[in-house]
Amino acid sequence: MPRLRQTEEQKQNTYLIANIKRGMDIWGVSKEQLAKRTDISLATLYNRFNDPAAFHLYELRRIAQSLHTTVEDLMRMS
Numbered sequence: 088m089p090r091l092r093q094t095e096e097q098k099q100n101t102y103l104i105a106n107i108k109r110g111m112d113i114w115g116v117s118k119e120q121l122a123k124r125t126d127i128s129l130a131t132l133y134n135r136f137n138d139p140a141a142f143h144l145y146e147l148r149r150i151a152q153s154l155h156t157t158v159e160d161l162m163r164m165s
Contacts (some may be wrong), residue, residue: 100139100140107161110155114154118132118133121154127149
């Protein structure tokens with residue numbers, strides 16, 4: 088069965104998670120450390136990584152601040 092084309096939302100979600108992971112790699116931050124820094128439970132963070140559409144704006148702001156970037160940069164599709 089042929090693979091379906093990703094929707095625009097799926098592409099944005101993929102880039103969002105990739106950008107967060109890139110920031111984590113740059114700053115040497117694990118998921119556990121990111122959870123502590125952002126005051127987001129580790130379980131919630133794992134859930135958000137699996138379903139990025141469920142992120143709340145305040146969570147993205149905390150993540151961006153923790154990774155020394157902006158929400159706009161996390162959302163950038165490049």
